[in-house]
Amino acid sequence: MTNLEANPSAPAEPDGGLASLRGDCARMVPHWAAPAHSEARPVSPSRIHGVSVPARSARLLDAMSDYGD
Structure with missing residues (x-):
């Protein structure tokens, strides 16, 4: 999974x-920005x-x- 280039052609x-x-x-x-170190904390749905x-x-x-399902 090293090739992450987007394919612009029709699927x-x-x-x-x-x-x-x-x-x-x-x-x-x-x-998506990921911090260097993060703790797993619940996120309120209102913040998403x-x-x-x-x-x-x-x-x-x-x-x-x-x-x-």
Whole structure:
């Protein structure tokens, strides 16, 4: 999993598939900043905002039994 370049071509699967999901994640990486050291603390749902997920990625995750059931 070293090649994280986004593929701009149209996906072969209608919902994008795993390769498309990986590309979406690769494009979101620059927006995620991780501190050098962080403690695991609960976060209030009211503080979580501004997250957008492409519809095809949301449908792909919804179709996975680990996430959607």
